[in-house]
Amino acid sequence: MKLIDVNKARYRRHLNRVIAACIVSLALGSLGISQSLIALFPDPSGSHFHWNLLGVIVTSIAIGLTLKHFRGHSFMTEVVYVWELKKVLNRINRKMTKLQKAAEQGNVDAMNAIQYSYAGSRLLWQLDDNTIMMDELTVNQAQLDALAAKHNVTLSAENYKEELLNNF
Structure with missing residues (x-):
């Protein structure tokens, strides 16, 4: 998987909308399903846990399938x-x-996998405004760069392929 520049504003806006839609769908769907089942099959003891659980499960599956579809x-x-x-x-x-x-x-494969991990983490943390971890990442990157220099290796996240992990 190649690392690409992601439009941060668009990503955040779309992610927030997807999360909000999932939350609203889960709340309305699970309540709607469970209340319908309770109305159709009332329990004289007043315990409707199984209908509520079924409502959450069915709605969660529907949300998952919808996300997969889109x-x-x-x-x-x-x-x-x-x-x-x-x-x-x-x-x-x-x-x-x-x-x-x-x-x-x-x-070399291990170093490139670590390089990819650091570059991908940097990208994610910038998108999520997680600046707390950036200092630690800078230290780790410097250690990796020193190790690469010691072994005369040129590192690039572009050299990483997922198949490389099968060797470890």
């Missing part, structure tokens, strides 16, 4: 890109300990 819509471009980037970075982070050990031994 993934390719131009409105969702930035939002889906960031979701996919987070999945890729999560996969790298789960293997980070092995990647760092391999990078210390001079493994």
Whole structure:
């Protein structure tokens, strides 16, 4: 997955709308379904937990299917890109300990995977205004750059491919 520049204002606006639509849909859908089921099948004991739970489950599935259906819509471009980037970075982070050990031994693929992780994290944190972690990222990037210089390696996030993680 290539790292691309994302229009921050458009991303934030569209993400906020998607989140708001999901929240409203979940509230209205689950209440509507559960209240309909309670009206159709009242429980003399007054416990309607199972109908409420069913309403939430059915509405959650409907929201998930709707999001999946509209993934390719131009409105969702930035939002889906960031979701996919987070999945890729999560996969790298789960293997980070092995990647760092391999990078210390001079493994170029491991260093490029870490470089991609740092570049992707920087992009995400800038989109989310998470400046707290940027100082730590700068320190980690400097350590990686020193390691790359030690092993005479030129790092680029462009060199990362997801298949590389299968080796770790």
